[in-house]
Amino acid sequence: MILIYKEIAVENFTTIPQAVLAGADRIELNDNLAVGGTTPSTGVLQETTKYLQEKSIPLVEMIRPRGGNFIYNDLELKMMEADLFQAQKLGVDAVAFGALTTDGELDEEAMEQLIAASSGMQIVFHMAFDDIPEDKQHDAIDWLVEHDVDRILTHGGPLDISIDETIDNIKKTIEYAAGRIAILPGGGVTYENCDEVATSLNVKELHGTRLIDLV
Known part of the structure; x- marks a missing residue:
């Protein structure tokens, strides 16, 4: 049994006490x-x-005003900024967000605005990373490192593809990041396959909704 630091994604408050009791980190x-x-x-x-x-x-708050793509207009960015200030006020440990341009690259201007509003909190670039074309991902990693982003959450490809098939992509991302930024694998990682995923990627930290058996 490998000791894995488990980040559990939850919806609302309902399952949090149970997740904490079951060992969520x-x-x-x-x-x-x-x-x-x-x-x-x-x-x-x-x-x-x-x-x-x-x-x-520790608590990570998702900052995302709607489902769908990660291309935000000025009004949506204003909402995200207000949510970030609220998180700051409450003492939230970390915030997760991501903003892209129409051609799938980092929206650097939007990201700078959101990073500026996140002062004092850790910053996670969420799975919007997987929407960035593969040949642009290294540039994105470099930019995020330069702007002191703490972690990248990635599935290594579209979420409808099993993590077994995206492991090699995640490995490449981890290799390129080379410890400059934490790479947090997620999406389809469960309490049943987490040891296997952690071993093949040589990581100590995983993300998922079903990383702990709450039944």
Whole structure:
């Protein structure tokens, strides 16, 4: 049995106490996981922050105003900024977001705006990374490293492809990142296959909704 640091993605507050009891190391709080997660409500965020701070469990908040693509207009960026300031105020440990241009590259201007609003919190570039064309991913990693982003969450390809088939892509990403930024594999990682995934990628940290058996 490998010791894996488990980040559990949850929807709302309901399963958090159970996940913490079952050994979650970090919680990623979302609303609407059916669309890949969106920003949770302020009420849910307040209660979750309070609860997890008492338990000394770090909290990552998803900052995403809607499902669909990661191309945001000025109004949506303004909403995301307001959510980031709210997270700061509540003492959230980390925030997860990503912004892309219409051709699938990093939206550097939008990212700079969101990073500036995230002062004092860890920053995770979420699975928008997997929407970046493969030949542009190395540039994206370099940019994120330069801008002090802490982690990249990746499945290594489209989510409808099993992680067994994307392992090689994740390996390449980890190799290129070379410890400059943490690469957090997720999407289809469960309590049943997590040891195998961690071993083949040589990672100690994984992300998923089913990393812990909550049944």
